[in-house]
Amino acid sequence: MIVRKTDRVLVLGITGRQGAFWTEKMLACGTRVVGGVNPKKAGETQSGVPVFASPAAAQAAVGFDVAVMFIPPAAAREAAVAAIEAGAKLLVVLTEHIPQQDVMRIHAAAARGGTRIVGPNTAGLVTPGECFVGIMPAFNERVFRPGRVGVVSRSGSLGTLVCLELTRAGLGQSAFIGIGGDPMLGTTTRDAVAALDRDPGTDAVVIVGEIGGAMEEEAAEYAALMKKPVAAFIAGAAAPPGRKMGHAGAIVMGDRGSYASKRRALESAGVAVVDTPAEIPTALRRRLP
Amino acid sequence: MNFEEHAAKTCILAAAGIATPQGRLCRTPAEAAAAVAAIGAAVVKAQVPAGKRGKAGGIRRADTAEEAETAAGAILGMAIAGHAVERVLVEARAAIAREFYAAVLPDVAGRCPMVLFSTEGGMEIEEVAAARPEAIRRRRVDIESGFAIADARAMLYGLGLGPDVDAAVAAVLVKLYDAYRRFDAELLEINPLALLADGRIVALDCKFVLDDAALYRQGEIAAAGAGERLTELEAKGAASGLKFIQLEGDVGVLANGAGLTMTTMDVIRHCGGRPANFLEIGGEAYTKSEAALGLVLANPGVKSLVVNFCGAFARTDVMAEGVVKAWEALKPKIPVFFSIHGTGEDQAVALVRERLGIEPYERMEDAVRAAVEAAR
Structure with a gap:
């Protein structure tokens, strides 16, 4: 789930307003966009890349590794399954508000097809200096610079802020992995932390979590065994319980998913948990050799 | 979106073919009295989209019209978990042999639906899960192949329900799963699912949460939902x-x-x-x-x-x-x-x-x- 500039990327919904806008940005950042999909505009080009009728047609004509979805919720399941069946190795689902049972069907198809899902409701993946896939400001040099810190985030906006802090501190990033704000994700915090742990370009990891679910607790179990230093910020300490805080996954019921539970789990795993995003670089520096 | 008990029963369970007691939705003590006069010994239940109504005093028995009037008078106007009670459900009471628990909900780790069943119904399932986790049977469902009678029977295997009850409960579980799928449920729960003394299986309570993201394709039932309490x-x-x-x-x-x-x-x-x-x-x-x-x-x-x-x-x-x-x-x-x-x-x-x-x-x-x- 760390994207590389050699990865061939297919953009589903490439001709829409957002699809076209972000395709231009991706191309400008070095992403190898090999094509797009829109059944009604097959044969045309968008931003200089060919538009195909389906992911299968794109696979046959140019081949792709990664598919990214600029598709509204009601059409998301069908588009995702088409990309999976066409052999996507990685599918980045940006769409928010996909019905939960459609999400389950996407995951079921991915399990059968051997596709890794990132998302739903992710802002995407960035490898500074190489490329990006999604809707992150990878082109903004004040936010993203090549470095050796890997960032895992449920939120795009907060992930952007954390990357900005790392760049300000002169650390930069080896990779940004946006896992998404939905409750049922294809790639969990733990999966992403493990990928960064294995990545030779990464020396330290930042977990940007939020209240709700149990992903930070699971990631803590893995972090306890890591040699690379890990710092974390968890959003939602001041959130009122029992209400969905924008992200469908960000809700506290009883003690489950609470800020206290996550902070406790991460701290007992030796992770430096900070109170504000600006403290992350300092916390990491203290732990880096 | 949460549904009150009466809405979950009439919109979801009735459509699924799962039996519920005869009942009437009442807005005044007089209506509650008339309901008991018509259907006999009953239970009067506050209708709010929140749990723990019993503990809050929102559920009372009434054997006569007078008792129903008193009970409804006490319950109507109560506040339960911040919700003002505006309606009560007056439901016929019958002799209960056993109380079970049945639910379908999302399993985040498995990224699929999960069917739950327990012979220890009638209490908070979180309490059962904490005290005796082995008392809850869980089965993950492959959403593409679905949940059939054979899957339900596999879940119930060894519980000693007896052949008739086993078959009846299995049928309810399959109907419950089908309703979960059909109505885009985030949670569909029956607690208790009662085995009556006469052998019938009846849902005494029902909790249904509709996936907000699926509202666009559940227009028919969405109008019956309670919505969030908003300023x-x-x-x-x-x-x-x-x-x-x-x-x-x-x-x-x-x-x-x-x-x-x-x-x-x-x-x-x-x-x-x-x-x-x-x-x-x-x-x-x-x-x-x-x-x-x-x-x-x-x-x-x-x-x-x-x-x-x-x-x-x-x-x-x-x-x-x-x-x-x-x-x-x-x-x-x-x-x-x-x-x-x-x-x-x-x-x-x-x-x-x-x-x-x-x-x-x-x-x-x-x-x-x-x-x-x-x-x-």
Whole structure:
């Protein structure tokens, strides 16, 4: 789930307003966009890349590794399954508000097809200096610079802020992995932390979590065994319980998913948990050799 | 979206073919008395979209019309978990042999639906799960192949229910799963599922939560849902497609994205202040910053405001334009503190500087600290 500039990327919904806008940005950042999909505009080009009728047609004509979805919720399941069946190795689902049972069907198809899902409701993946896939400001040099810190985030906006802090501190990033704000994700915090742990370009990891679910607790179990230093910020300490805080996954019921539970789990795993995003670089520096 | 018991029973269980006791929805003690006169010994239940109604005194027995009138009189007008009780369900009572638990819900780890069953129904399932986890049978379902009678029987294997009950419960579980799928449930739970003395299986209570993301294709039943309890401003926000949560504090928050908005609230509290609201203008809502600012400022408790943008998908120039317009139109008397980064930040910063004469802070922590001090 760390994207590389050699990865061939297919953009589903490439001709829409957002699809076209972000395709231009991706191309400008070095992403190898090999094509797009829109059944009604097959044969045309968008931003200089060919538009195909389906992911299968794109696979046959140019081949792709990664598919990214600029598709509204009601059409998301069908588009995702088409990309999976066409052999996507990685599918980045940006769409928010996909019905939960459609999400389950996407995951079921991915399990059968051997596709890794990132998302739903992710802002995407960035490898500074190489490329990006999604809707992150990878082109903004004040936010993203090549470095050796890997960032895992449920939120795009907060992930952007954390990357900005790392760049300000002169650390930069080896990779940004946006896992998404939905409750049922294809790639969990733990999966992403493990990928960064294995990545030779990464020396330290930042977990940007939020209240709700149990992903930070699971990631803590893995972090306890890591040699690379890990710092974390968890959003939602001041959130009122029992209400969905924008992200469908960000809700506290009883003690489950609470800020206290996550902070406790991460701290007992030796992770430096900070109170504000600006403290992350300092916390990491203290732990880096 | 939560459904009250009567709505879950009439919309979901009836359509699924799962039996419920004969019942009537009543708005007055007189209606409740008439209902018992017609159907006999009954239970009178408060209708609110919340659990633990029994513990709150919202469920009472009534054997006669007089008792029903008294019970309904006591329950109507109660507040349960903040919900005023406006209606009671008067339901016929029958002799119960056993109480079971049945539910279908999402299994996050398996990324699939899960069917739950327990012979220990009638109490909070969380309590059963904590005290005797082995008393709950769980089965993950492959959503593409579904949940058949054979799957249900495999779940019930070894519970010693006897052949007739086993078959009847298995049939209910399959119907429950089918209803979960058909109605886009986030949760569909029957507790208790009663085995009556005469051998019938009847759902005495039902909890149904509809997936909000599926409202667009569940229009027929959505109207029967209870919706969230919203303040006037929250409802106004919802009407314009904005997720606005009104809080007790005095520092207003306008930020983009759920994660950044929560963080802004956290940092306000970390600096000793109290956030006045949660308001997300992430995703497609980033173009609505003008309406959003109107909401934040209409909250009477607000003494200062933090505008914190970190644009990825959301363009900060578009959001700043909305804020500036709203600010010029509303001319609020409170101080505002900006921090703006990410997509479109140069134009956004220039706009705020030129039109409002305000210099955005380099760090959001500094903008928050200034806003907290101004609110004191």
